[in-house]
Amino acid sequence: MSQDDVKAASRALSIEYAIRDVVVPATVLESHGHDILKLNIGDPIAYPGLPTPDHMVDAYANAVREGRNGYSPSYGIPALRDAIAADEREKGWPATSDDIYVCHGVTEALQILFAGVLEEGDVVLAPGPHYPPYMAYPQMYGAHTTEYRLDPNDGWRIDLADLESKMNDSVRFVVLINPNNPTGNVATPEEVDAVLRIVEDWPQCMVIADEIYDGLDFTGHHVSVASRSDRVPVVTLNGVSKVYFAPGWRIGWFGLHDPQNRLGSVREALERLLRSRLCASTPAQQGYLAGLTGDRSWMGPYAERVKLQRQRCLDRIEGIEGMEVEAPGGAFYMFVRLTDPAWVANDKQFVLDLLHEEHVLLVHGSGFSPERGRGHVRLVYLADVEVLDEGFDRIERFLKRHRSRSKTEMDS
Numbered sequence: 001m002s003q004d005d006v007k008a009a010s011r012a013l014s015i016e017y018a019i020r021d022v023v024v025p026a027t028v029l030e031s032h033g034h035d036i037l038k039l040n041i042g043d044p045i046a047y048p049g050l051p052t053p054d055h056m057v058d059a060y061a062n063a064v065r066e067g068r069n070g071y072s073p074s075y076g077i078p079a080l081r082d083a084i085a086a087d088e089r090e091k092g093w094p095a096t097s098d099d100i101y102v103c104h105g106v107t108e109a110l111q112i113l114f115a116g117v118l119e120e121g122d123v124v125l126a127p128g129p130h131y132p133p134y135m136a137y138p139q140m141y142g143a144h145t146t147e148y149r150l151d152p153n154d155g156w157r158i159d160l161a162d163l164e165s166k167m168n169d170s171v172r173f174v175v176l177i178n179p180n181n182p183t184g185n186v187a188t189p190e191e192v193d194a195v196l197r198i199v200e201d202w203p204q205c206m207v208i209a210d211e212i213y214d215g216l217d218f219t220g221h222h223v224s225v226a227s228r229s230d231r232v233p234v235v236t237l238n239g240v241s242k243v244y245f246a247p248g249w250r251i252g253w254f255g256l257h258d259p260q261n262r263l264g265s266v267r268e269a270l271e272r273l274l275r276s277r278l279c280a281s282t283p284a285q286q287g288y289l290a291g292l293t294g295d296r297s298w299m300g301p302y303a304e305r306v307k308l309q310r311q312r313c314l315d316r317i318e319g320i321e322g323m324e325v326e327a328p329g330g331a332f333y334m335f336v337r338l339t340d341p342a343w344v345a346n347d348k349q350f351v352l353d354l355l356h357e358e359h360v361l362l363v364h365g366s367g368f369s370p371e372r373g374r375g376h377v378r379l380v381y382l383a384d385v386e387v388l389d390e391g392f393d394r395i396e397r398f399l400k401r402h403r404s405r406s407k408t409e410m411d412s
């Protein structure tokens with residue numbers, strides 16, 4: 001930086017988002033005419049065969065055409081808040097439309113929650129590894145994120161003792177991402193209850209339950225966290241991006257479950273912030289409303305397809321030397337362990353070399369947790385089986401080539 005450069009805020013310059021950071025070198029390769037096989041981004045629309053359902057697209061397009069293009073109320077269109085609350089009541093907690101606040105995606109909801117609650121020195125306790133914004137955003141408000149351990153040798157289940165040992169008066173949020181990105185683990189109802197019991201002892205602490213993948217649960221034991229809590233305040237997060245296959249619409253929401261009526265001041269802070277940023281996209285809210293109120297029979301076949309692709313990945317990884325995986329219970333990610341010593345401490349190099357040599361794009365595990373994600377890569381299994389097979393053929397070839405190279409180096 002020269003002396004005359006206009007200064008940026010250091011808090012912004014230190015932000016990282018691994019999932020998109022690796023897209024930069026991929027775009028350079030594409031600009032040189034290479035086709036990149038992308039298994040990196042959790043966007044169902046990036047892969048053929050899983051389009052946003054027609055009735056949702058029609059509702060969005062009709063809203064635009066019919067001139068419903070004005071601002072909506074700041075907390076969301078009333079009919080949409082009603083529909084979300086009804087859906088959450090089905091999941092087991094007594095949501096009313098007043099408890100639901102519609103945002104520009106769960107990512108905006110997180111920014112509002114952190115802005116509304118966190119003070120200097122506060123702590124967010126998030127699963128390690130986790131979706132990167134849970135690390136990036138709290139630091140904007142002088143807070144920081146600490147990780148509790150997910151067990152890499154036991155399906156990435158929550159290490160309750162580790163979580164409990166990290167609780168103190170500064171912890172304002174315990175985050176449950178369920179199913180988790182990047183590991184795909186789904187907490188059992190007993191684990192959820194155990195987390196709530198731990199948080200119960202800390203009156204200034206709430207639970208964030210990010211349930212954006214809840215419709216992609218292959219274990220059958222997924223539960224809404226709010227539905228299990230009769231004391232701890234729970235902020236549920238969900239939206240249109242993953243289970244309704246429309247991430248580009250940028251609609252998500254947070255819901256406040258306040259069983260002991262302790263969130264009056266938090267609610268006021270959040271509502272003030274929401275009003276100050278006007279509203280989420282009005283026509284996109286209409287599209288989501290159609291998804292919630294219309295026929296949902298399309299969801300079964302979509303989930304079946306994702307499940308088949310999941311199985312193909314598990315079968316392929318089983319047959320490849322240099323990779324291991326804990327089978328994910330939900331979402332559409334696998335967090336694959338690299339077992340060749342050359343890559344264990346070097347997952348980012350693995351991703352970059354694989355990209356340049358074989359034109360396959362994954363995300364380095366350390367981008368989801370420097371400590372607990374190290375030696376892993378995240379793979380998205382939304383592509384169809386032929387594309388996945390091609391990806392695995394190339395990964396296998398790459399691993400073999402590097403293994404024989406390092407053997408030659410050791411021998412010489």
Ligand SMILES: Cc1ncc(COP(=O)(O)O)c(C=O)c1O
Binds near residue numbers: 104210239240250252
């Ligand atoms: C756990 C989790 N939460 C939230 C999001 C983003 O949600 P939205 O598209 O609603 O901002 C993602 C996207 O990958 C995610 O994995």
